[in-house]
Amino acid sequence: MQNYPKIYLSSIAYELGDFYSIEEIDELKQKPEVLETLLTLGLDKYSQSNLTTLEMAKKSAVQTLEKANLSGKEIDVLVYATYSLWDFQSSPFLEIGHLINELGLENAYPIGTFLSGCGNLQTAIRIATNLLRGEECKNILIITTDRFSQKSSRLVQPNVSVLSDASASCLLTDSEVKGEFEVLSTSQVMNSEISYLDPIEHSWEIFEKILEGSQKAFQKALGTLQIESKDFRQIITNNYNFSVTKSLCANLNFNYNQAYTKNISRLAHASAADNLINLYDFSLQNPLVVNDLVLLLGTGPSTWGCTVLSKT
Numbered sequence: 001m002q003n004y005p006k007i008y009l010s011s012i013a014y015e016l017g018d019f020y021s022i023e024e025i026d027e028l029k030q031k032p033e034v035l036e037t038l039l040t041l042g043l044d045k046y047s048q049s050n051l052t053t054l055e056m057a058k059k060s061a062v063q064t065l066e067k068a069n070l071s072g073k074e075i076d077v078l079v080y081a082t083y084s085l086w087d088f089q090s091s092p093f094l095e096i097g098h099l100i101n102e103l104g105l106e107n108a109y110p111i112g113t114f115l116s117g118c119g120n121l122q123t124a125i126r127i128a129t130n131l132l133r134g135e136e137c138k139n140i141l142i143i144t145t146d147r148f149s150q151k152s153s154r155l156v157q158p159n160v161s162v163l164s165d166a167s168a169s170c171l172l173t174d175s176e177v178k179g180e181f182e183v184l185s186t187s188q189v190m191n192s193e194i195s196y197l198d199p200i201e202h203s204w205e206i207f208e209k210i211l212e213g214s215q216k217a218f219q220k221a222l223g224t225l226q227i228e229s230k231d232f233r234q235i236i237t238n239n240y241n242f243s244v245t246k247s248l249c250a251n252l253n254f255n256y257n258q259a260y261t262k263n264i265s266r267l268a269h270a271s272a273a274d275n276l277i278n279l280y281d282f283s284l285q286n287p288l289v290v291n292d293l294v295l296l297l298g299t300g301p302s303t304w305g306c307t308v309l310s311k312t
Contacts, residue, residue, distance in 0.1 A: 004133045007172060008179020009125075009309060012280040013063030014168040014273060015056045017049025022162050022268065025154055034159045041241035042261070046154065046268040047164035049147055053087045054099055056167035057145040061103055064141065064169040068178055072104025076137035079127050081113045081120035081144040081272055108141065118238055119188070119298035120144055120272035121168075122305025126186045128172040135174075143169045146271040156269055157199035158206075161240040166270035168277050181294070181309040187220035189213050194302040211251045213304040214297060218252050221295075221306035229253040233292040233311075234282060238274040238299050239264045248297065272298060275307075 022028060022043055028035040049056055057080070065072060080096060088095055096110050116123045121144050128140040145167035148154055154163045173179060191209050199206060222228070229235075235254045237245055241264060249256050260282040263274070270277055275296040288294070288311040296307040 005135065005174050006176065007129050007132050007174060007183040008176060008181060008312065009170055009172055009183055010178050010180040011064045011067035011171040012168065012276050013060045013067060013170075014166060014277045014280065015051075015059040016047040016267060016270070017051070017165045018047070019045045019267070020048055022046055025162065027153055027155060034155070037159070038162065038241065041243050042264045043162060043241060043268055044265040046162045047166055047270065049165035051147075052089065053082055053084045053145040053147045053167065054095055056147065056165070057143045057169070058099060058102060060145075060167045060169040061141060061143055064171055065103070068171045068173075070139060070171070072108070073106045075105045075108045075139050075141045077111060077128065077131060077140045078105055078108045079111050079113065079124040079140060079142045081124045081142070082146055083114045083117050083120065083271070084146045084148070085114060086149060087147050105141070116188070116272075116298075116303040116305070117300035118269070118271045118274070119300030119303040119305045121275050121296070122186055122188055122298045122307055125172065125183065125307050126188060126305070129183055129186055132172060132174050138174055140172045141169065142172060143167065144272040144276070146273065156240065158203035160244055161269040164268045164270040166267070166273040166277065168270075168273035170276055176312070179312050182312055184225060184308040184310055185221045185223055186305065186307045187217050187223075188303060188305040189216045189220065190303040192302060207247075210299060210304070211247065214248060214299060215251055217304040217306045218295070218297070221308050225308065227293065231293055232258060232295050233288060235259050235295045235297060236275050236278045236282065237297045239267065239269045239278070248299075252297075
């Protein structure tokens with residue numbers, strides 16, 4: 001059996017916009033019954049930024065580099081995860097090049113990922129982990145960033161949450177000294193059949209497939225780790241609403257009190273940045289001890305990913 005080098009995640013940072021009440025969203029003003037349901041299910045504020053996705057990305061990345069005490073030239077790869085492709089002002093190739101230059105990442109090769117939607121973080125972690133295990137790299141900067149046009153809907157269909165503008169970043173490294181969490185495993189699964197289903201008309205069928213996909217990703221992530229749900233200190237999910245979080249917990253045999261839910265009211269659904277933001281805030285408010293296990297669950301439109309972390 002091949003002995004892979006250990007991989008560590010650290011130096012989480014994030015950037016949010018200004019906070020507004022979801023009651024100020026024009027679309028929800030026209031749908032009072034949906035607004036009332038969302039308020040009842042725990043939503044309150046959302047984040048709206050005047051910065052572009054790249055500008056938000058730069059702000060969080062600067063903080064990550066400072067926390068890691070690394071210079072830009074020590075980063076081997078930048079994994080840039082977004083599905084807000086509309087927000088590039090010109091050519092993505094040029095703008096990512098500008099970002100790399102402004103961050104001083106003179107040795108970083110750029111890799112972009114966007115097809116996993118709100119599960120993009122797990123794709124980024126999976127890419128970075130494999131590059132590190134292949135000993136091609138030592139330090140990889142991950143950025144996930146999304147922003148939503150004022151012309152587009154901020155409702156997460158089928159009316160389960162509200163979208164927020166946000167960026168989050170972290171370092172994946174083979175250096176135990178710089179590691180805050182060891183990455184024990186990352187898994188992903190998908191179900192392309194969902195792409196044919198209308199989110200309103202077939203909402204229950206979609207939700208059943210989401211639960212099935214999450215279960216498969218979780219079991220795949222556990223693999224040979226010989227751990228189960230009760231062994232985890234915390235499950236970190238995307239921010240949808242209290243009811244969805246309860247269903248996700250029950251589906252994976254977690255107790256609801258193992259879930260971090262404070263950011264549902266604080267900032268709603270910040271796309272793939274949710275996992276990193278929630279992990280950072282939970283760790284700050286509830287200090288973890290060595291060997292505490294945390295599960296990151298990322299759920300995209302038809303993709304699901306799980307990352308198992310152990311506190312170092």
